[in-house]
Amino acid sequence: MLIDAYTLPEDHVVETDICIVGSGPAGISLAREFIGCNTQVCMLESGGLDADPQIQTLTQASTTGDSRMSLFLSRYRQVGGNSNQWAIKIGNGQMGVRYAPLDAIDFEQRDWLPYSGWPFSRAQLNPYYKRAQAVCKAGVLDYEADCWESKEVRRLPLDRDRFTTTMFQFGPRNVFAQEYRQALAQADNITLYYNATVVELVANEAAKTVTRVRVTNLQGSHFTVAAKVFILAQGGLENARLLLASNQQQTCGLGNQHDLVGRFFMDHPLVGGGMFRPNNPKLFDQMALYDLRQVNQVPVMGKLTPAKALMQQEQLLNVGVLLFPRPSLRQLKAIASFKCLLEELVDGNLPAQIPQQLLKTLQGLDYVVLANYLAAKHKQSLLHGFGRGGWSELANNQRRFKQFQLFYQVEQAPNPSNRVTLSADRDPLGCQKLELHWRWGELDASSIRRTHALLAAELARSGLGELLLEDPTREPQVLTGGVAHHMGTTRMHVDPKQGVVDEQCRVHGIDNLFVAGSSVFPTGGYANPTLTIVALSLRLADHVQQRLHQTQRTVVEVI
Numbered sequence: 001m002l003i004d005a006y007t008l009p010e011d012h013v014v015e016t017d018i019c020i021v022g023s024g025p026a027g028i029s030l031a032r033e034f035i036g037c038n039t040q041v042c043m044l045e046s047g048g049l050d051a052d053p054q055i056q057t058l059t060q061a062s063t064t065g066d067s068r069m070s071l072f073l074s075r076y077r078q079v080g081g082n083s084n085q086w087a088i089k090i091g092n093g094q095m096g097v098r099y100a101p102l103d104a105i106d107f108e109q110r111d112w113l114p115y116s117g118w119p120f121s122r123a124q125l126n127p128y129y130k131r132a133q134a135v136c137k138a139g140v141l142d143y144e145a146d147c148w149e150s151k152e153v154r155r156l157p158l159d160r161d162r163f164t165t166t167m168f169q170f171g172p173r174n175v176f177a178q179e180y181r182q183a184l185a186q187a188d189n190i191t192l193y194y195n196a197t198v199v200e201l202v203a204n205e206a207a208k209t210v211t212r213v214r215v216t217n218l219q220g221s222h223f224t225v226a227a228k229v230f231i232l233a234q235g236g237l238e239n240a241r242l243l244l245a246s247n248q249q250q251t252c253g254l255g256n257q258h259d260l261v262g263r264f265f266m267d268h269p270l271v272g273g274g275m276f277r278p279n280n281p282k283l284f285d286q287m288a289l290y291d292l293r294q295v296n297q298v299p300v301m302g303k304l305t306p307a308k309a310l311m312q313q314e315q316l317l318n319v320g321v322l323l324f325p326r327p328s329l330r331q332l333k334a335i336a337s338f339k340c341l342l343e344e345l346v347d348g349n350l351p352a353q354i355p356q357q358l359l360k361t362l363q364g365l366d367y368v369v370l371a372n373y374l375a376a377k378h379k380q381s382l383l384h385g386f387g388r389g390g391w392s393e394l395a396n397n398q399r400r401f402k403q404f405q406l407f408y409q410v411e412q413a414p415n416p417s418n419r420v421t422l423s424a425d426r427d428p429l430g431c432q433k434l435e436l437h438w439r440w441g442e443l444d445a446s447s448i449r450r451t452h453a454l455l456a457a458e459l460a461r462s463g464l465g466e467l468l469l470e471d472p473t474r475e476p477q478v479l480t481g482g483v484a485h486h487m488g489t490t491r492m493h494v495d496p497k498q499g500v501v502d503e504q505c506r507v508h509g510i511d512n513l514f515v516a517g518s519s520v521f522p523t524g525g526y527a528n529p530t531l532t533i534v535a536l537s538l539r540l541a542d543h544v545q546q547r548l549h550q551t552q553r554t555v556v557e558v559i
Contacts, residue, residue, distance in 0.1 A: 002049070002079075002185045002301045005196035005217050012223035016042040016191075017548065019213060019225050021198045022233035024081020026517040029135055029534045030231060031190055031307060033541035035183065037462045039548060042225055044215060046197040046234075047077030049181075051084070058197065058427050061237070061434040068267070068438055068481025075235060075484075079194050082235070082484070083176035090170040090292070090299040098301075099138050099169045101129050103318060105308050106411075106525035112315035113443075115264065115414040116523050119494050119503035128535035135534050138236070148295050148302070153288045155302065161459045163304050165289065166320075168528075169430040170299035178490040196223075199431050201230065201246035201254055204509065210254075213472045216429055228551075229544055233516040233537070236265075236486025237420055240519060241434050243490065243500075243507075244422050255490070255507040260500050262420040264491050265438060266412045266524045267482025271448050273321060273406030274469040274476070276459060281398035283464070290323045292389020297556045301389060303356035304511040305526075307309050307384045308450060314454065317447040318411040320526040321455065324384045325391055325401040327367045334364020335371055335383050370400065406449070406467070408476065409483070411526045420489055440478055449475050485529050490519040516540055 018034065020027045023045040034041050055078075061071040076082045083097070090096035102122065110119030111162045130141045140147070145165040155165035184190050193215070194534050200214040202224075212226040232239045240262040246255035253261055278284070289302040304321035311318065326332050337360035361368055374380035375393070381388045391397065414416075418439065422432040453473075456467040469476065493499025496508035501520050507513040516537050518529040 001187070001193045002181075003191060003193050005193045005215065005223070006219055006221070008137070008221065008223050010221050010223075010337045010399070013226040014042055014191075014193075014223065016040045016225065016227045018042070018229045018231065018544065019044065019227035020231045020233055020516075021213065022081065022137075022238070023079050023194075024233065024235065024236065024517075025176050026235075026531055026533050026537045027231075027233035028080070028176055028184070029132075029537040030190075030233060030516055030541050031184055032180060033189045033538065033545070035190060037189060037545075039545070042227065043184070043190065043192040044196045044198050044213070044225065045077075045079050045192060047079060048194050049079050051078055054194070054428075055487060058429065058431075060427065061436060062423060062425070063436045063438060065437055065439040066478075066481055068436075069484055071237065071434065071436060074486070075237065075481075078282045079181055079192065079419070080177040081359060083173055086153060086177075087171040087387060088170060088292075090172065091294050095173040096170045096299065097173065097530055098528045099133075099136060099171055099321075099537075100143055100167070100527035100529055101125075101141075102309070102525040102532050103305075105319070105522055106318060106527075110312075112317075113317065113413060113523070115416075115498075118522050119492060125532075125535055125539070128539045129378070129531065130536050132531050132534040135175075135538070136531060137175050138169045138171040139296070140532075143169065145289065145302060148300050149289060149400065154286070155289055156304070156462070156464060158304075158462055158464075159457055161307050162310050163455060164307050165302050166305050168301045168303060170292070170301070186221065197429060198242060199245070199429060201242060201513070203246070203249045203254060205249065207249040207254065208509065209511050213371045215484075218428060228548065229512050231514045231516055231540070231544070232490075235517055236489055236519045237434055237436075239515055239517060240420050240489035241422065241432075245431060254513070255500050255510060257509065258497050260416075260498075262489050263416045263418075264414045264488040264522075265418045265420055265436065266414060266521070267407050267438075268485045268490040268524065268528075269306055269444070269481055270479045270483055270528055271410055271451060271476045272469075272479050273408045273409040273455075274467055275326070275407055276323065276404040276465055276467045277306060277402070278404075278465040279463060280465075284325060284397035284401045285395070287323070287325070287404075288392035291392035293392060304394060304455070306454070310454065314450055315447075316451055317444065318453055318526045319448065320409045322386075322409065324407070325397065325406040326384075326403050326405045327364075327400060328402045331364040331367035332360075332367050332383075332538045333360050338368050339382055342432060367400075407479070408448055410444065410448055411524060413441055413447075414488055414491070414523055415439075415441055438481060440481065445475070452476050486522065487518040487521040487524040487529060490515045490521045491522050493522065504543050505536065514540060514544065
């Protein structure tokens with residue numbers, strides 16, 4: 001059942017078994033596990049069924065430190081959460097998202113990486129990864145290149161003890177944005193309230209149990225939800241904000257007795273890896289494995305990753321290396337200028353640099369014309385990148401491309417100084433806004449410098465070609481401080497002095513409060529977090545079901 005909270009009477013009280021705060025992939029994956037059960041589930045979503053710019057203003061936040069992606073643009077309040085914004089063209093007219101599990105090493109304690117180590121291994125999460133693949137409607141749980149190669153489509157012949165090829169898979173946006181919303185609407189035991197922003201968790205006097213949540217909206221009405229179990233599933237930033245803002249019983253915020261809530265914020269910074277220039281132009285027609293394309297009706301794309309042995313030997317952070325084909329430098333500057341002009345004009349802007357941009361466009365007009373023809377005739381991207389594949393479908397790529405541009409999607413070292421706090425500024429509901437303190441650290445920088453040098457050496461050793469930075473005197477540069485993969489702010493650890501939640505994602509010291517999503521990640525690897533978010537949500541659902549079953553059985557036995 002879906003209910004607009006604007007229609008509820010003032011001071012309405014909802015009583016339920018489970019209250020899930022948030023309706024993104026984490027919250028939806030949790031709720032689906034209870035469809036058809038005797039358990040009553042209440043979901044609370046700040047946004048509406050459709051996009052609402054006024055509600056979106058509630059995500060406004062500030063950032064201090066190094067430059068990074070806007071927090072306002074990277075979080076979305078609507079039923080379905082950020083899945084509504086997934087915009088990768090995965091084929092068959094569908095938009096989707098990139099999936100990959102974390103690697104085994106990401107779960108391990110690494111001597112060279114402070115604060116690393118999860119309470120369980122990748123092997124223990126594998127059954128839930130397998131279930132998550134089905135929930136996300138991706139392919140089989142196989143991200144090694146062997147499953148996706150063919151006689152004609154092979155990986156780069158690199159030393160696999162140095163660098164190996166692994167895969168991304170892609171799944172459709174509408175699974176979470178539309179399909180599962182409809183399934184929840186039809187479930188008799190699940191009620192999703194939208195336009196319902198949770199502003200406070202209220203605990204008992206001892207702050208050992210959450211008794212209810214206070215909910216409001218932009219029309220100023222209020223209601224409360226009382227439940228046996230509460231699960232926060234609002235994302236890597238809002239989970240921390242709600243805990244910090246719930247400070248009536250504990251002035252520092254619930255679960256924050258050791259000043260850990262909001263700390264250890266991580267993202268996946270995107271670093272420019274320079275240009276790989278093949279020795280043999282024929283390689284451009286042999287690189288389909290690294291293009292986004294359909295294999296057995298599953299959208300996949302290959303990437304390069306350092307081998308585990310190399311990471312251990314060189315004490316590296318994890319990284320995924322993406323390769324996109326590019327024309328000559330002259331043509332690349334031309335198409336980039338043309339895209340810039342086109343985007344500005346579409347947005348109704350007249351950039352001051354029109355003469356310069358136009359001149360650069362004209363200097364590479366041969367490629368601009370070709371790119372526009374291929375875009376119209378064969379649905380090719382003007383400049384191939386993260387949002388669309390398909391370049392390998394055409395023949396004679398060796399004629400139009402001269403190099404591959406490399407991007408490093410990197411693991412960020414967990415650092416307690418990278419954190420979110422409550423700002424003195426308040427949003428339209430009167431809640432304190434978030435302030436992010438973030439810096440790109442020396443451990444992060446030294447790791448990617450070394451990785452780049454090792455990859456350049458391996459490409460040269462293999463005879464494939466040369467990897468060059470645009471400015472050889474500079475190290476690889478951070479292009480963006482993150483790609484909206486917010487992680488770590490309610491990190492998981494068995495020791496309450498080192499983590500906010502335990503191995504079951506329960507907030508330390510609070511009996512019935514759990515956290516779902518990437519905020520519980522102790523480390524984040526380089527992989528997009530959604531598949532792991534869904535796997536952890538399914539694991540948490542199993543735990544909560546077992547807990548409620550045991551409680552009910554105990555009550556029956558007592559009676």
